[in-house]
Amino acid sequence: MVALFNILVFPGFIFLGVYALLFEFLDRRIYARLQNRMGPPWFQPLADFLKLIGKEAVIPAEADKKVFPALPIFALAAVTTAFLYVPIWSGNSLLPFSGDLIVVLYLLTIPTLTFFLAGWYSTSVYATVGSMRALTQLFSYEVPLFMALLAPALLADSWSISGISQFYAAHPLYILINIPAFVVAIVSCQGKLERVPFDMPEAETEIVSGTFVEYSGRFYAVFRMAIDAELVVVAAIIAAIFLPFFTANPVVGFILFVVKTIIILFILAVFRSVMARIRIEQMVKFCWKYLVPLAIIQIIVNILLKGVLPL
Amino acid sequence: MRKGPGKITGEALRHVFAKPATISYPAGELVIDKNYRGRINFDASKCIGCKLCVRDCPANAITIDNLGTKEEKKMQLTLNYAHCIFCCQCVDSCNKDAISFEPNIELAGTSRKDMIVKL
Amino acid sequence: MAKNLVIPIGPQHPSLKEPACFTITLEGEKVVNAVVGTGYNHRGLEKACEARTFIQDLYIIERVCGICSHIHSTTFCQAVEELAGVEITRRAAYIRTIMAELERLHSHLLWLGIAGHEVGFDTLLMYSWRDRELVLDVLAALGGNRVNYGINTIGGVRRDVTPELIEQIRKVADIVEERNKYYIQLALSETTLAARLGGIGKLSHDDAIKFGAVGPVSRAAEVPDDIRVTDPYAAYDEVPVTAITDNHADVFGRTVVRVLEIMESVKMIRFCLDNLPEGDIVTKVPRKIPEGEVLIRTEAPRGEDAHYVRSNGTDKPDRVRVRAASEANWHGMKHMLEGDYLADVPIIIAAIDPCYSCTDRAIILDNHDTGEQSVTDWRSLREYSINWYKVRGIDTSKIKIAYSPLIF
Ligand code: SF4
Numbered sequence A: 001m002v003a004l005f006n007i008l009v010f011p012g013f014i015f016l017g018v019y020a021l022l023f024e025f026l027d028r029r030i031y032a033r034l035q036n037r038m039g040p041p042w043f044q045p046l047a048d049f050l051k052l053i054g055k056e057a058v059i060p061a062e063a064d065k066k067v068f069p070a071l072p073i074f075a076l077a078a079v080t081t082a083f084l085y086v087p088i089w090s091g092n093s094l095l096p097f098s099g100d101l102i103v104v105l106y107l108l109t110i111p112t113l114t115f116f117l118a119g120w121y122s123t124s125v126y127a128t129v130g131s132m133r134a135l136t137q138l139f140s141y142e143v144p145l146f147m148a149l150l151a152p153a154l155l156a157d158s159w160s161i162s163g164i165s166q167f168y169a170a171h172p173l174y175i176l177i178n179i180p181a182f183v184v185a186i187v188s189c190q191g192k193l194e195r196v197p198f199d200m201p202e203a204e205t206e207i208v209s210g211t212f213v214e215y216s217g218r219f220y221a222v223f224r225m226a227i228d229a230e231l232v233v234v235a236a237i238i239a240a241i242f243l244p245f246f247t248a249n250p251v252v253g254f255i256l257f258v259v260k261t262i263i264i265l266f267i268l269a270v271f272r273s274v275m276a277r278i279r280i281e282q283m284v285k286f287c288w289k290y291l292v293p294l295a296i297i298q299i300i301v302n303i304l305l306k307g308v309l310p311l
Numbered sequence B: 001m002r003k004g005p006g007k008i009t010g011e012a013l014r015h016v017f018a019k020p021a022t023i024s025y026p027a028g029e030l031v032i033d034k035n036y037r038g039r040i041n042f043d044a045s046k047c048i049g050c051k052l053c054v055r056d057c058p059a060n061a062i063t064i065d066n067l068g069t070k071e072e073k074k075m076q077l078t079l080n081y082a083h084c085i086f087c088c089q090c091v092d093s094c095n096k097d098a099i100s101f102e103p104n105i106e107l108a109g110t111s112r113k114d115m116i117v118k119l
Numbered sequence C: 001m002a003k004n005l006v007i008p009i010g011p012q013h014p015s016l017k018e019p020a021c022f023t024i025t026l027e028g029e030k031v032v033n034a035v036v037g038t039g040y041n042h043r044g045l046e047k048a049c050e051a052r053t054f055i056q057d058l059y060i061i062e063r064v065c066g067i068c069s070h071i072h073s074t075t076f077c078q079a080v081e082e083l084a085g086v087e088i089t090r091r092a093a094y095i096r097t098i099m100a101e102l103e104r105l106h107s108h109l110l111w112l113g114i115a116g117h118e119v120g121f122d123t124l125l126m127y128s129w130r131d132r133e134l135v136l137d138v139l140a141a142l143g144g145n146r147v148n149y150g151i152n153t154i155g156g157v158r159r160d161v162t163p164e165l166i167e168q169i170r171k172v173a174d175i176v177e178e179r180n181k182y183y184i185q186l187a188l189s190e191t192t193l194a195a196r197l198g199g200i201g202k203l204s205h206d207d208a209i210k211f212g213a214v215g216p217v218s219r220a221a222e223v224p225d226d227i228r229v230t231d232p233y234a235a236y237d238e239v240p241v242t243a244i245t246d247n248h249a250d251v252f253g254r255t256v257v258r259v260l261e262i263m264e265s266v267k268m269i270r271f272c273l274d275n276l277p278e279g280d281i282v283t284k285v286p287r288k289i290p291e292g293e294v295l296i297r298t299e300a301p302r303g304e305d306a307h308y309v310r311s312n313g314t315d316k317p318d319r320v321r322v323r324a325a326s327e328a329n330w331h332g333m334k335h336m337l338e339g340d341y342l343a344d345v346p347i348i349i350a351a352i353d354p355c356y357s358c359t360d361r362a363i364i365l366d367n368h369d370t371g372e373q374s375v376t377d378w379r380s381l382r383e384y385s386i387n388w389y390k391v392r393g394i395d396t397s398k399i400k401i402a403y404s405p406l407i408f
């Protein structure tokens, strides 16, 4: 019963849904304020979601009738599962196990793959170009992102997010070592979340909305939800690994979680508002030329330090 | 000048706590210049029925009718707001100052019939 | 994948503000062939002008373009004044010049925002449009509307500038200058912007001349063609104008030309306000315009604008021909697009600051091989559409359409 409650309500499905909508609102609001605009009211993401649910959902005649509607569900399910392994109210997540970091990273790859498949199965030219871009992009940011998240894990000698959190909570000064990895993670997760400057798979002004161009109604609503939820999960993981401050009190711990994720969100929002979208080949170059070497250096430094530092 | 990405960051962060440049419509306060061309007003007592305004209106939005008799004129201006482009050429054309405008732009209606007004 | 992908950009596309269709053939992400298809927006403006009086045409002509509306009406007024042999007062000429330069400010700020939006830099869009809003406000105070100001009339201008307005314009000019300095700095130092704008949409000096490019597109290729300098009109014979040129010959060059032109315009506005002559603002012009024909060229924010007006001695023109600036710039578009990436297509199109409906006229299809010409008129188009839908099981022939007597 408790497990069911955990999975469905808190911290599972419903909480994630509500928090994702809140995050979308905050993201849009901060983005608007950075641009000197009013921004949407708090219920706008919910209103958008409900409106989309109520709209007719069209499946293109050429698209695969079974795969096409299933893909958004896959994306949302993968993200929701990943959320169960992220610490929320304390240093421990709901179901921690050794190696859950790797599992979460792979779970987070699934949405991108569904985006690719979504584009591919809709068979529209815009969607095809978008899905090719999504895949090309995947190969560029995934490597630095993985390395940036594994470097702290190496130092902490733990492969679970909770373990890493607890390690850094015990040794707060070691967080400073991971600052380059933090930067790499922030930059490359913009790619994962398909936000400016790495939003080429959607690139509204170029390929309409890329992979999602044929999606409408409730299918698109679920996709949107998956994207928002992914934003929450990514922010929560980065917060857990790079800002591991928490207390024993679950309520205070939860408030701390909210504050930390909002800080990460703010950084992400600033990041997306201050740059132009770059071209796909520029992005590949940028990732392999700057991000990957930086992440490799971080890993090497962490391995060396591990031998030297008193742990 | 050093080159780099994200040059606008300082400017953007400065705006987070600044007053937004947009207002929430219709709740916010509209600032419209007094010279702005909006609602057309008609003073029937000044009109002599020369129909210069009708002739010059580029949108054919105006009709002038005399509801009274030749001696005792009772002019009526029928304006189709859906056609009117708010150029105010009619205001300029009228030698008798019978037509004027005011900066009122909230003239929307829900049916085409609402847009034809008798002034 | 050997097969080339053909992507239609348009007729409905988020990056196009008006319908037009660019058929792009891709090899990977590279454009190997581009076909520019305009003509979706034919409004029959020229024909409509022939059916109305000169005074009424003024407002039709003003609506040729939503952004450079003043320059179109100025051109038309000049043409009619030339035909009537009327010289407008200096004060009217100065007011027209002030309006034209304010319009250039707002047009270029708008373009800067659009360019930012096309490359995903929405913050730039919001900032430059916010600043443009100040210009629009002062245009509304001066002209009476935010766009289509309607300040021109045949023989002068309809509204005078008051001392308070002069103050307001000065204030706006100061703010815009200040903000524009920041944008220049931003355009020159922001790497993501430079990476997206630099080196794309190349149109070299020779090509610019060959394709007859005008305005910022040609000036960015060091063609010093600016009607304000070469063939001064309104008050430009007294106002010091410099034609801004640049040697990049790409989208970045066009950006530089435009932001620098904003600075020039601010200077010109100040000069006009300082040297505003006293006098009347309108000269009387008879309703019936003497017989004759005239071609007037002016410099719109997008480039050279040319109007041809022929009168037959009545109060209605016999023929009006509008050659908007974008029309001249379309010819080089195919050349600019080919060889660049798909991602660059929207910004290259946007870089000429295109106006689709200003450009679209009735199209005559010319078969190069046989020399045959064909025109599809409204009725046969409608028949075609009815048949098209009938095959697909929808009967649209019952829908009533009001045929305008003007068109037939
Ligand atoms: S121009 Fe003036 S006076 Fe003449 S009909 Fe119109 S409103 Fe009346």
Ligand code: SF4
Residues within 6 Å of the ligand: B040, B056, B057, B058, B059, B060, B061, B062, B079, B083, B084, B085, B086, B087, B088, B089, B090, B091
């Ligand atoms: S404002 Fe212009 S369009 Fe409207 S009625 Fe007057 S002349 Fe006609």
